[in-house]
Amino acid sequence: MTSDALSARPGYAKWPTLGQHRPVSVRLLAALVTGLGTLLVVKVGASQVVEAHLNAALMGLSHLGSAQAVRQVVIFPVAGQFVAYTVTAECTAALLAAPFFFVTALLLAASRLPVRRCLVALAVVTIGVLVANQARLLVIAGAMQLWGAKVGYERGHVLLGTIVSTVGVLAAIFAYVRILVHGRSGTKTGPQHSRQAGKARG
């Protein structure tokens, strides 16, 4: 079987110049992705501010109370009093998304997966991680509304919020891997294709 025929099989490498180094433009793209990931880490403070403002807006939309963000602090009313929590560096989605930038950059630099698929997977996992983190912050706010500021924060911050972010981040990772591996839905993977071909050969 020729290399072209092999690489045409679903689930297998389709890069037309398989075995050769990728074009300079792709390597530059890999460098850019690496740079973005590094920026997420180095400028995590900016991410904290962005997420705080996003969280305040989402709290308003979800009827958890009219919230305002001041830098990385989110302020909202609970039982007639104003409370606040800080979106710290540990709480931001930036540090969770950054490793995927570095992994994607490696995949781009390697002669394996199509560029578009890598970028789509990266976009999906980044958005997924961001959504999961915002959901976690909303759960914390909701717990504080439900059980009071102190008790609600203790229950929401460590336990409930972690469960929510775990499920969300897990789903994002699953989507990332699925997009990288499978591409279009319904595409057979290589080994199944080979297994069926082997049976046909007897």
Add this chain to the structure above:
Amino acid sequence: MGNLGLAGANGLTFLLCVMFFGYVVLILVPYLRHRPEAPGDDSQLRWHFLVPCLDEQEVVERTVRGLLKNFPAAHVWAVDDASADATLDILTRLANEDLRVHVIARRLPDARNGKGPALNAGWLAIERSLPAHLSRDQVIVSVVDADALLDPRALAMISGPSFFADGAVGAVQVQVRAMRDPFRDPTDQPPGPWRDRVLVKLQDMEFTGVIPAMQMVRRRVGSVAMGGNGQFTRLSVLNRIAAERGAPWHGALLEDYELGLHVLLVGAARTEYCHDTWVRQEGLPHVRSLLRQRSRWAQGSLQCTRYLSDVFRSTHLSHGGALEVAYVLFLPWLQLIGSVAWAVMVAAIWFNALTDPGGITHWIATTWGLLPLFVVFAVAPFVVWGFTYRAKFEPNLSRRQALGLGLLNVGFLVYLYQGAVWWAFFRLVTGRTDWKKTARYSGPQPGVSPAPRVLPVPLMLPVPRPAEYPSACDAVTNGAAMPGRSERVRLPTAIDRLREGSAPAGSVLAAPSTADWTAPPAPIDHFFLLGSTPPPVTNPVPEGADPHDQLATH
């Protein structure tokens, strides 16, 4: 910067925990849903067992006898790697009793350089013993440890439609079990100190649980890994690897995983895993020897990172397979990074607890949610295997015992592997790649290589064809192409080479192919000698006599 480092460690440990939890769920589902597969007809294939031996006098005889008894149509090729004990004597006696046993005796300084070179010597001897017209696709070479018992149904199971009956399958790995005595029933193991018994049980739980679960996922993406025991490979695939890379087995400390990579990279061959049959081996009852074994595995995995470029460039691996192999190769590095991140996080937690303004009681009251998270992420993924082990393999265990094994599994899989991977990393950066044979419970501890032992006089039987070509091993070593099937490679007689003293180090003196595979092998030269110093010879061929005439007397 300190806060950023702490935040980074926090994020990294969270990601690693989530990924690990998801991975365990991913591999558990197909494992629990596995259904037995149909066996096949093993009479259509030719079976050859390679048994590498280094100081195996305690165990090798029953292993060889077990193979001969359970698989009467198979041949056993025992490779003695300059054992210091009576292993070679035992093998010689077995070879004299049964024509299906062939012994390859390696000598220093070529011997004791790892399992790979010993297996290569065996492979070469098998290849040279076969008639040229025999399809190598139909010949299966299996590696079986010297302390192993193979399931009597093994050959039938791996001849099934999902395995060697499928022409696309190049290699099959079977399930491995760890026992204190592989030749006794799992429920009838010998008594001993409870720590020894538990440690072996933990290894058995790992071999029957998490490793098969990973292999089942690998079946779906086409990246099944080969193990060191119970691996079966088509001779045609081994020959193809040798043609491309010099020899089937190479120098990584994880030569079995490396072989599996080569099977995948040469293309047109799939690796498979058969969960419905098994090979039992001796488990290691001492933590120190277990740590040494796992550090060797970890270092071998680190060494195999050099194949990453080939893996990513290969058109024979699916995207999923390439990513899975990359994950396996990066895993030791992830463990190194993760152990640092975890150490930072644990230190931070302790620091917060001890410096909480309200005291440690207040800290516990505000962070009690950490405990269920710890149970879910750090304990449950390990404990679950205790219950699957009880359900599938050890129904005599109580639920409490299964829970206990599961809890011990945390320390076994986490701390043992952390220790092993750091030891391996230290050895890697200090350039130490010497091979440490895993110590056997019933045998001598590995030590410094002994001085060459003078062999007892072997019974040498002549090879009937004169020498015209260099040995195949020389050809491979010198980079020459493998002889094609149309050539009948005629090799030097054992007697000639010994008389001349011209046997080069590492060469194989092999029997020629038999004319008719279905006929019983002629009783000639089932003793092979490698090494630069030939032993003294008894029963030499008389001057002027035709070596062929010797056949009539045996």
